[in-house]
Amino acid sequence: MKKSELGVGLFLMAAIVFLIIPIPSLLLDVMLSVNLSVSMVIMFTALFSKDILSMSAFPTIILFTTMFRIALNVSSTKLILTKGDAGNVVETFGEFVGGGDMILGVIIFIILILVQFIVINKGSERVAEVSARFSLDAMPGKQMAIDADLNTGAISDAEARERRENLQRESSFFGAMDGATKYVKGDAVTGLIITVINIVGGLSIGVLRQELPVAEALAKYSVLTIGDGLISQIPSLMISLSTGIIVTKASNKADFTSAVIGQLFSLPKVLYMVGGTLIFLGIATPLSTFLFVAEGIMFILAGRWADKKQGIAAIEQEADADESQAEEIRRPENVVSLLQVDPIELEFGYGIIPLADVNQGGDLLDRVVMIRRQIAIELGTIVPIIRLRDNIQLNPNQYIIKIKGVQVSSGEILFDHYMAMNPGFVEEEITGIPTFEPSFHLPAIWITEGQRERAESLGYTVVDPPSIIATHLTEIIRTHIDELLTRQDVQNLVNNLKESNPALIEELVPKALGLGEIQRVLQNLLKEGISIRDLLTIFEALSNNAGITRDTDILTEYARQGLKRAISHKYFPAGEATSVITLDPKIEQDIMGSVKQTEQGAYLSLDPERTQGILASVEQEIKKLENLGRNAIVITSPIVRMYFKKLTEDYFKDLIVVSYNEIDSNVELQSVGMVTES
Template sequence: AIAGIVIILINIIGGIAIGTIQKGMSLGEAVQIYTLLTIGDGLVNQIPALLISTAAGILVTRATADSSFGKEISVQFTNFPKILYLVSLVIFIIGTLPQMPHFIFFAFSGAIAFAAYTLTKDKKQKEIDGYELERQEQAQQHEPEDVLSYFQVEPLQIEIGYNLISLTDESQGGDLLQRLASIRRQCAIEMGIYVRPIRICDNLQLAPNNYIFKLRGEQMASGELMPGHFLAMDPSGSDNEIKGIPTTEPTFGLPAWWITADERDDIEIRGLTVVDPSTVLVTHLTEFIKQYADELLGRQETRELLDKVKETNPTLVDELVPDVLPLGSVQKVLQNLLKERVPIRDLVIILEALTDGVRLNSDIDFLTDHVRQSMARTICRQHVTPDNVLPVITLHPRLEETIAQSVQNTQLGKYPVLEPQLAKKIMDNLQAVLEKLSTQGVNPVIICAPQVRLPFKRLSQRYFPQLSILSLNEIIHGIDIQVMGTVSLDEN
């Protein structure tokens, strides 16, 4: 570029000398002719070099840019309006040269100057807006904190360690979020309960592979998973030598082992159950929801269930709630059913039974038993074998009489009041019968007199929460009852 400028200067000086000395031109005529020709020739030679240099500079500076070339150009011009002022000035000066189209250059220069003025104005306005936003943020930091948000407690929440985050990431093959949606659907179909969306979040305070379940903000269950491994379990309970990491299955407390993917086929051939970590968590969560379904059913959820029934049975709902039975009483009955794992999906039958029963007695325990009798078919079908056999344990008449005589009415319902030693003896006898049947692979229910069912359930709830107790009024016709044992006051 410097050499080109030197050549231009030499050509101008040489041309003027040749014109005045050899051609006999006047000085003014020689300057006009040779200056114009020399500058024109110089521009023709320098413009390609300028374009090549500009292109090379653009390629070098664009090497690390992520945006498009057009966006980069617009950003450069809009961020620095002073450059446009300079360009406008240069174009204006070029337009003043002789033989130039003055109008076009002046108009182009004016348009660029106007664009520069507009960009400068917008830039100043953005600076003012940014200052105002910063000032507002600083003012908000000094405002009193809204602590009411801390009173919002999630009904059901899952917290996971950082190693388990991959189970929720679809890009890494995680499907836990989709399975949580299927759990809500499954609970609605099997139990008839409405589970609100389950919140899942990471907790850095947990061990990397651990997770916990929180019920209304309180930790209620926990477990440990190993991503990249599979959990092997032996439902038969036989002693199997498995090369893996020993652990305990979190849902049912069975002995289990974490194995690698290479060992999976061999373990399955041996008859063991093998599941992935997501399935372990989902199974645990499903049983957890069933166990605490009564606590997940609040008044708002009850109201929404009744509104759904009202769409097809408006007369039934309007007749019962709230004139005959308040919403809270309906909720309590539904909670009592869920507490004993009786599904409440058929709300029409439940509401009809409540409508009939409340005319006789508005006591919650009475209404619960009345509804259970209306749902006898559903209750029995939960416990019968494929051969239509219902294995049962009976209570000795003397034991039934003792429990019936010990029942006292309280504000919270009917409760048996027994001496601690007697209550422990009854539970020990019950445990002996259950353990004997467990070795035979039998999962029985207890049947007893209607007036004894609820008190005995409350007596045994603490020791055997999963034990189902049915009254004689809840046994339907057509079922083969098979008595597997009897619980008595005596050990024999």
């Protein structure tokens, strides 16, 4: 058991024991002085702490000290009513602090109660309540700010995680403080009630049992009662003041017992001040000189020890920093940090900065967040963090998109202009600056704000600059999403599915397939725009067929067949016939006959002239579908699909190749052509 755990446990246990067992007046003196010391430590620590995060354990500290103080109050009441003697501390506070005058003591006691109730407790309670409410109301905005900083690359994933944890702890702290202020208020009420009981009870015992005159009984017991009330209310007042200080300052990640000891006894100047105060009280007042001076010396020694410890830690930290810096200089690979490549980057010229600056009304950051959500829903994979950076080397209105540090596309926009595109049926032209839409390279026109309404009324599709950039970025991510899927991403997907389907994962990974093989299957699916969101179906298909083959291309075909409902829904609308192209059986036989199997996988060894003839026929048939305004879809037999896709993917990027086994039985197809020898 840690010393801090033992100390906190004994502190609580003492409070419980004092409620049950009568204690001698000498021990009561010791405990009352300890209670006074701890209250001062709490008050000064709250005063000198830099923020409320360094006092995250404060609500529980209030509960502990309140319980301890009430237990001492009960113990002193027992001694007052049974022996008429509650020790040196109570008697001194009753005579010295009260000036030896019962009426003066009562007045001071009432003043303390009023100050605590009306000034400190009421204000602290209100501040804690408002702080808790404001903290909860501000949480969504603070979380969005963290997400925005993360998306722009201003902070790392670790820093974002730490900020979110601090935000959560801050909200929890304010909520706890809202309730903890009720402890302080209840403690003051309890002290007042006990004081009244002491006076009435003492007077009754003195007159009825000890047969003392009323004036003598009143003088004897009222002094002790006022002393008991003062020695209880002064620490309570300091705790109330500490509460008022601390509710205006966020939380520290530590277990509570270590946090209590560390937070209360870690500042040397606090310990020096408490020690000096105790020594002064022991010398300049009738309080027990030995007791208070001894405790004051102990606090000063503890402060010196803490000061020495901090000095050693600072020297070690400085030495470690110097050594780390020297080691970094000596190390030949000290440029490793420069080698890190961001998966996706959007760089733009200074003219586009207002679109990304929230303070200037730009919403590009919000659009980037929406892109990641959209891709996650559409394709079932997490898009890596998209870094947004300004680049003064670019033209003011230019932007470029990089994948893994390499530029893959670029575009240029006109600020305060809109892009108008003719969907194909608008006959009337509008004036503007001719350009091309960057995502699909369609002809378009830049128009001004004043022309926007007229262009929309004519039927033009009008989009603003942020939408242009966001659409372009989305299409680039869709095109390269398979490259962005890492093994770690796959491991995260596996871990998520394992929570609900542990039996499947245990059977598949790593017994049947390795993580890299699963990654290649998922990449193959994403490369052709197939969502991997239904990971359960994909993994079941892999598990069912991993015993037959470990060829990732063939396993991809089995996974696609398992996803036939999703594929049919994606490419073949319900309730209408879909125009498609079929493949000549002879060409399918030729393709299968030219497949060569190697240890690295299968490849086609088709004659170049034959290949050119097939591609020419595909191009001719695709034009038929384009003239009908339909997507280019080729239907093949299952065994041929992946080889035909490999044959055509470099020439026809948007060509969709689907096998018969990937089509639902209720789908209606209409063949408008066949790929034959050309």
